Amino acid sequence: MPTVTLLLVAHGTRDPAGPAVVERIAAATGARLGIPTRVSYVDVIGPGVAEALEAMPGPVVALPAFLAAGYHVRCDLPEQIAATGRTDVAVCPPLGPAPELAAAMADRLRAAGWRPGDRVVFAAAGSSDERALADVRGAAALLARCCGQPLAPSYVTTARPRTEEVCVGERAFVAPYLLAPGLFHRRLTALPATVADPIGDHPAVIDLVARRVRTVVERTAA
Template sequence: MRTTVNPPLLLVAHGTRDPAGPRVVERLAAAAAEHLQVPVHVGYVDVIGPTAAEALEGIDGPVVALPAFLAAGYHVRTDLPEQIAASGRADVAIGAALGPAPEIAEVMRERLLAAGWRPGARIAFAAAGSSDERALADVRTAAQLLGRRCGQWLTPSYVTTAAPATAEVCGPGDFIAPYLLAPGLFHQRLAELPVAGVAEPIGAHPAVVELIARRYRLARRAVPAA
């Protein structure tokens, strides 16, 4: 028996019908493959395919599955493990969700500056929303991380599911900081709000690639021996 030193990575995202979303995930996968020097595959837990189980069919040997999510809600804690269990594979180690993390907060600050925000202008922190209290706790942590970098206390708001709704709390002079990895319906809704500016999603930023690499290395320690 030996441990697989550098197993392939399966990057698992939520999924969206907006083609711009999968393009971001594919760019992250390509950059992570170059950075880590391991094969990186892509799967999705909802909306589009391949599912995590389908993606695993094309990967031989032990695998690190990494949820490309910004909070550890239902999809991370339940959907992904269930899909992997359904595959019948016992050689898959599941890593931690990407967020919350200081790297992501710094990228969000960069996106705000690019949207025209300057220190002193009010920020509305906008996340996708969840009915999972653990995911909402992650979002609150993410808002605190960004708030420390921007010099103001940030209370999360949500595009859907949770309260308060971003549309109800933002004003004409606000800048919206989307806690979203990729473009899609949620970012489109934020972009339609009457505010001073809406930052771009976090996207395939080099800091996110570094974060993926860090999460991969931590999860790699739990990969079953081959």
């Protein structure tokens, strides 16, 4: 693969567990592809996208480490890249939805004790953006194929139904559509259910990031 630098772009959180996951994904992808990598954030913490790009040689492949194409993916990231004036930055689609994420979530469920036939509650962060919510519904459909049962999304905040509203009654396993630990995952663990770990730096995620990068590099080289 031609030499590029990968910029993995995440939302940003003050919880140190979030950046730690993003850094591990970037490092593992860099090792897989044999390319240099850096991490930046669109909000809350730094380095920001423009700051990171200042120190990066081109060409650059920017990959939004988001699970749906909401406002940050469609507006914030392109605007921040455009503000640098650089024309050698290619942007990948966001991480999700994707079959690799569903596979990772299914593995996290099994590690939490889930077995076929047990009820699964799909829990996403939530958004007011209908296009992002459509992506979440697509992600739930992908996990449903892995679990052998129909799944409709629930949300920790903003959108409905809320996970706390559907996570009642019979024993349930919560599948967090969350990349990293943090406030939303802590809220889920307070519910009367068994909550799987976030997706994290599962090997399938590294496969997905590597696939996204290769696709963009091949497209731009064509």
